[in-house]
Amino acid sequence: MNDTVAFAATLVPPLTAITPLRRAYMPRLAGVGRPGHIALTFDDGPDRRSTPHILRILAEYDVRATFFVLGTMLAEDPELGRELVDAGHEVAVHGWHHRCLLRRGPLATDLDIARATMLVDTVTGRAPRWYRPPYGVFTLAALRACRRLGLTPVLWTAWGRDWEAGATPHSIVRTVTRRLTGGGTVLLHDTDVTSAPGSWLRTAGALPTLLDWAQLRGYTVGPLAEHLEVPR
Numbered sequence: 001m002n003d004t005v006a007f008a009a010t011l012v013p014p015l016t017a018i019t020p021l022r023r024a025y026m027p028r029l030a031g032v033g034r035p036g037h038i039a040l041t042f043d044d045g046p047d048r049r050s051t052p053h054i055l056r057i058l059a060e061y062d063v064r065a066t067f068f069v070l071g072t073m074l075a076e077d078p079e080l081g082r083e084l085v086d087a088g089h090e091v092a093v094h095g096w097h098h099r100c101l102l103r104r105g106p107l108a109t110d111l112d113i114a115r116a117t118m119l120v121d122t123v124t125g126r127a128p129r130w131y132r133p134p135y136g137v138f139t140l141a142a143l144r145a146c147r148r149l150g151l152t153p154v155l156w157t158a159w160g161r162d163w164e165a166g167a168t169p170h171s172i173v174r175t176v177t178r179r180l181t182g183g184g185t186v187l188l189h190d191t192d193v194t195s196a197p198g199s200w201l202r203t204a205g206a207l208p209t210l211l212d213w214a215q216l217r218g219y220t221v222g223p224l225a226e227h228l229e230v231p232r
Contacts, residue, residue: 097134164195
């Protein structure tokens with residue numbers, strides 16, 4: 001975590017959620033990494049109803065991704081968390097509850113992140129490296145928690161708005177690729193627990209086209225560990 005990120009979170013936390021500003025002025029926070037690589041990330045799971053479908057598509061393409069999990073979801077199905085790791089994917093922290101940090105105090109924020117971090121470590125046997133807050137909004141308390149817990153904050157450069165009720169596979173692909181270039185990080189969701197019902201089906205429908213799009217342009221798709229050079 002650098003001083004630029006901390007400064008932005010101290011003065012105007014919502015600005016960290018504005019993708020163009022974030023990419024221009026805080027590229028590391030935005031997830032800008034190796035030029036020939038695209039980081040594929042999923043939020044809000046794991047969910048036994050939907051995550052295995054996403055995993056099957058990724059396996060067909062031999063692609064690994066980073067899953068930002070909620071503590072509440074991982075606690076319900078720790079075996080699925082282990083399946084993520086066994087399949088070669090990376091498990092990161094999205095917090096315990098999916099709540100905007102602007103509505104939480106410093107102690108509650110620290111406890112939320114720490115609790116989720118410890119659970120990921122316990123379930124997967126691997127200390128998580130990355131943290132992404134719900135709604136992409138950081139606060140100074142969250143950044144302090146990341147520093148204390150050894151987590152690197154990271155958001156995204158392109159999303160699919162796949163959580164919306166009106167999303168379709170076509171709209172997801174169009175929205176992602178409108179801004180995605182080499183070195184970018186993609187945000188999608190492997191569950192609909194905080195999204196429109198059935199939204200994960202549209203995400204699953206869009207995923208093969210997105211992976212084909214990246215392959216045709218010569219981009220390698222993978223997890224954040226292959227995308228960002230961050231010391232442990």
